[in-house]
Each structure stands twice: as C-alpha cells, then as structure tokens.
Amino acid sequence: MALGTDYELQDCALARALEVVGERWSLLIVRDAFYGVQRFNDFLTHLGIPRAVLTARLNGLVAAGVLRKEPYLQTPLRHGYLLTDTGLELWGPLYQLSRWGGRHATEGGPHHLFAHADCGTDLDLVGACPACGGAPVPPDRVLMRPNAARGGSLRDDPVSRALVRPHPLLEPIASAAAPA
Amino acid sequence: MALGTDYELQDCALARALEVVGERWSLLIVRDAFYGVQRFNDFLTHLGIPRAVLTARLNGLVAAGVLRKEPYLQTPLRHGYLLTDTGLELWGPLYQLSRWGGRHATEGGPHHLFAHADCGTDLDLVGACPACGGAPVPPDRVLMRPNAARGGSLRDDPVSRALVRPHPLLEPIASAAAPA
DNA sequence: CACCATCGGTCTGTTCATTGAACCCATACG
DNA sequence: CGTATGGGTTCAATGAACAGACCGATGGTG
Numbered sequence: 001m002a003l004g005t006d007y008e009l010q011d012c013a014l015a016r017a018l019e020v021v022g023e024r025w026s027l028l029i030v031r032d033a034f035y036g037v038q039r040f041n042d043f044l045t046h047l048g049i050p051r052a053v054l055t056a057r058l059n060g061l062v063a064a065g066v067l068r069k070e071p072y073l074q075t076p077l078r079h080g081y082l083l084t085d086t087g088l089e090l091w092g093p094l095y096q097l098s099r100w101g102g103r104h105a106t107e108g109g110p111h112h113l114f115a116h117a118d119c120g121t122d123l124d125l126v127g128a129c130p131a132c133g134g135a136p137v138p139p140d141r142v143l144m145r146p147n148a149a150r151g152g153s154l155r156d157d158p159v160s161r162a163l164v165r166p167h168p169l170l171e172p173i174a175s176a177a178a179p180a
Numbered sequence: 181m182a183l184g185t186d187y188e189l190q191d192c193a194l195a196r197a198l199e200v201v202g203e204r205w206s207l208l209i210v211r212d213a214f215y216g217v218q219r220f221n222d223f224l225t226h227l228g229i230p231r232a233v234l235t236a237r238l239n240g241l242v243a244a245g246v247l248r249k250e251p252y253l254q255t256p257l258r259h260g261y262l263l264t265d266t267g268l269e270l271w272g273p274l275y276q277l278s279r280w281g282g283r284h285a286t287e288g289g290p291h292h293l294f295a296h297a298d299c300g301t302d303l304d305l306v307g308a309c310p311a312c313g314g315a316p317v318p319p320d321r322v323l324m325r326p327n328a329a330r331g332g333s334l335r336d337d338p339v340s341r342a343l344v345r346p347h348p349l350l351e352p353i354a355s356a357a358a359p360a
Numbered sequence: 361c362a363c364c365a366t367c368g369g370t371c372t373g374t375t376c377a378t379t380g381a382a383c384c385c386a387t388a389c390g
Numbered sequence: 391c392g393t394a395t396g397g398g399t400t401c402a403a404t405g406a407a408c409a410g411a412c413c414g415a416t417g418g419t420g
Contacts, residue, residue: 010227011291011334014211014274017281022204024407031194040368047190050408055369065284076416078367086284092306093280094194097273101197104245104266111191126272126306126316136306154191204378220397230379235398256387258396 020064021090025049025057030083030090031098033067034139036173037159038080046159066090083170091139091169095127110147117143117168142169200244201270205229205237210263210270211278213247214319216353217339218260226339246270263350271319271349275307290327297323297348322349 021027028047037043044054058081061067066087071079083090095114102110115122116129116137123129127136145166146153153160162173201207208227217223224234238261241247246267251259263270275294282290295302296309296317303309307316325346326333333340342353 010208011340012208012211012278013282013286013290013292014278015208015281016285017277018207020281020285021277022202022207024202027198027202028190028192028195031192041366044368050410051369052371053407056406073367076367089280089284093273093276096276097197098192098194100193100269100273101195101200102193104269105196105200106193110193112193126308128306160191221395224397230381231398232380232400233378236378253396256396 017093020061020066023057023060025053026061027094027097029054029057029061030066030087031094032159033081033083033087034091034094034169035144035159035163036167036169036171038070038072038082038172039078040081042157042159042173043081045157046155048155061087080172088139091142092127092136095123095136096125099125108150111150111153112144112163113147115143115145117141139169143167144169197273200241200246203237203240205233206241207274207277209234209237209241210246210267211274212339213261213263213267214271214274214349215324215339215343216347216349216351218250218252218262218352219258220261222337222339222353223261225337226335228335241267260352268319271322272307272316275303275316276305279305288330291330291333292324292343293327295323295325297321319349323347324349 021030025047029043029049032043032046037046040054040058043049043058044051047054049057058067062069062081065084067081068084069079070082071077073079098110113122114127116132118141119129119131120143121129121131123137123142127142128134129137143166144163146164153164159173167173201210205227209223209229212223212226217226220234220238223229223238224231227234229237238247242249242261245264247261248264249259250262251257278290293302294307296312298321299309299311300323301309301311303317303322307322308314309317323346324343326344333344339353347353
C-alpha cells in the first residue's frame with residue numbers, strides 16, 4: 001500500500017513497517033528474495049509484475065535497507081538484489097503471515113512447506129524446529145519444498161520450475177546463472 | 181495493496197494472506213481491533229482514514245472472516261466490529277511485523293510495549309513470555325503500555341487518550357461506551 | 361559488417377484505487 | 391422545532407498500477 005500521507009501520523013511501529021513493506025508487491029518481492037530470486041528478470045517473470053512497478057519497488061526496498069544491489073557481471077554490468085541483515089529479519093513476520101494465509105485463506109492447504117534443513121522436521125507455527133527446540137530457525141537453515149498433496153504450480157517460468165525441487169532458502173536459484 | 185488481478189496467479193499462501201489484509205489500512209484496522217477499538221467512529225478518528233475507505237475495508241474484513249459485526253445498541257441500531265477466531269490468529273504476524281518495524285524503521289524505538297498480563301514480563305521476539313516459557317502468549321493475555329522513553333502521542337483522539345494507560349488487548353476501549 | 365537476442369530499464373496512455381469533502385438518514389436531546 | 395451523533399453514501403480530483411512499446415549496451419552468428 002502506498003505510503004501515502006497519513007501513515008506518518010501513526011505512532012506505531014507497525015505503520016512504520018508498512019511504509020517499507022506494505023505496498024503492493026513489496027512483500028512478495030521479499031518472499032522471492034528468500035526463495036533465492038536475485039535478478040530483475042526472474043522477479044519479473046515469476047511475479048508477473050509490471051516492469052515499472054518492479055523497478056520502483058526494488059529501488060524502494062534498497063533505499064529502505066531491506067535489499068542491496070550486488071554486481072554479478074562486469075560487462076555488461078549486471079547486478080542482483082540480495083537481502084540485507086535487516087531484510088533477513090523479515091523472515092519471521094513473513095513466515096507467520098504465510099502460515100496464517102495457508103490456514104485461513106488458501107483452500108487445499110499451502111503450496112510450500114518449510115522444514116529445518118539440519119534435521120528435516122517441519123517448522124512449527126512460529127518458525128522454530130519442534131525437534132531441536134529453541135529459537136526460530138534462521139532462514140538459511142530452512143528447506144522449502146512443494147506440498148505434494150497439491151497439484152502442480154499455476155505458473156511456468158524458470159523460477160517456478162526451479163522451485164519444484166526442494167530448495168534451501170536464500171540459495172540462488174539456478175537460472176541462466178550456472179555458466180557450466 | 182489492492183488485491184488486484186494478479187495475486188490470484190501466485191501459488192503462495194502469502195499472496196492469499198495479502199489479498200485479505202494486504203490492502204492499505206487493513207492491517208492498521210486489525211491492529212486497532214486488537215487494541216480494543218470496535219466502533220466505526222473510533223476507527224475513523226484514531227486512524228484518520230477516509231470514511232469511504234474505512235467502510236470498504238471493514239466490509240472486506242468481515243467478508244473475509246477476520247472481523248464480525250456485533251450489535252451493541254438496538255435503537256438506534258449500532259454495531260461494533262470484533263475480531264473473529266481467524267482474526268485473532270493474526271496476532272502473531274502482526275506482533276512480529278510490529279517488532280521488526282520497531283527495530284528497523286522507527287527512530288526512538290517503539291511507541292508501545294507488550295507484556296504478559298499474568299506475570300508482567302515483556303514478550304520476546306516471537307511473542308512468547310520469557311519467564312513463563314512455552315508457546316506465544318495469546319492476545320487476551322497481553323498487556324500493552326506506552327513506551328515511557330518516548331514523548332507523548334502524536335494524536336489526540338479518544339482512542340489515543342485511552343491508550344496512554346496500560347491496557348489489556350481486546351478489552352473495549354472506554355469511549356462514550358460506558359453509560360454510567 | 362548486418363542482424364538478432366538478452367538484460368535491465370524508461371516512457372506512454374489507460375484503468376483503477378484512494379482521497380477529502382459534502383451530503384444523507386434515523387434517532388435522541390432540549 | 392433545531393441541533394447533535396453515529397454510520398454511512400456519493401462525488402470530483404488525484405495518484406498509483408497496468409500493459410505494452412521503446413531504448414541502450416553488450417554479445418553471438420553468418
């Protein structure tokens with residue numbers, strides 16, 4: 001949601017957060033970044049977002065310190081978008097909201113499941129590992145896999161195709177990247 | 181963010197959740213509902229939201245099963261908006277997003293603090309009580325209070341004034357309600 | 361060299377959502 | 391009767407999102 005004029009007057013941390021990630025598409029972009037999407041074109045085809053909007057959102061998230069630009073090619077100069085430490089801390093809210101959506105807004109259950117990469121146990125409601133206990137599992141120790149109880153993906157793009165296999169969060173998806 | 185045309189194609193529980201609570205103002209309305217706001221006029225003055233938008237959002241959240249209408253006066257017929265069980269389960273995502281905003285998007289720290297009503301201990305990152313341990317504290321056992329280290333509220337409306345005192349979540353705020 | 365493709369954008373015109381202000385209606389108050 | 395309150399609806403104007411065309415740098419192919 002556009003940050004508009006009014007959120008400034010809300011004395012609330014939630015309003016501040018929504019100014020950063022509350023606009024349309026923003027959280028989905030961050031989600032894709034957790035999935036390992038890094039390149040403009042991959043965001044574009046995976047999300048089906050208008051190019052101009054993607055440009056604006058990526059720049060906004062970089063300005064807000066959620067993403068950073070990292071060059072991956074010198075000539076021609078190309079860069080990907082990666083999560084900063086601040087961005088990585090969005091994993092908790094994002095995971096919980098996703099779980100809520102899976103419980104209450106998705107018929108047929110969620111499309112993706114998340115497990116602790118170290119032991120294979122599915123994460124609990126707050127993103128912790130029921131087997132290992134303790135604090136929520138950090139995203140780089142989370143393995144996502146498609147929910148086998150559901151049909152195939154609605155989408156057919158390189159990112160969606162890469163994600164039909166179990167995939168550790170934050171690991172760059174294999175697009176045209178792999179030069180071998 | 182408007183639910184638009186495209187989120188439908190996202191095979192992702194997060195996109196489903198955002199269709200319900202992702203539009204501008206929606207999450208702030210839900211937050212206010214946790215704070216004990218129930219009446220149209222209280223939402224209106226506390227949020228500073230256009231009336232037409234408030235009407236649309238409240239109806240949308242009722243249709244989505246997040247809020248329900250409950251009459252509190254027969255003549256003239258008046259009703260408040262209360263969280264359903266589905267809505268109550270948004271406490272986790274909302275709390276975490278709020279904490280993230282407090283850490284990364286709010287200078288001077290958060291405006292409100294949240295403690296376990298049964299023991300007074302401040303909640304941890306996932307909304308659990310460090311003293312009592314275990315699962316996250318359900319919202320009806322949470323006490324909110326203003327952060328004393330900050331200045332007063334930016335706003336001056338009945339709701340903001342009621343919230344300068346420590347207040348249990350979900351307890352209706354004392355507006356013109358109290359007939360005594 | 362001409363030709364085409366890729367990547368990451370910008371530009372343009374149209375549609376859609378949000379905004380603020382005004383208006384509406386039923387009840388209650390004096 | 392005149393005014394106030396609660397909960398809306400309607401309206402014109404603004405701003406954001408959309409789809410699609412266009413652009414500039416590079417690199418590969420014949």
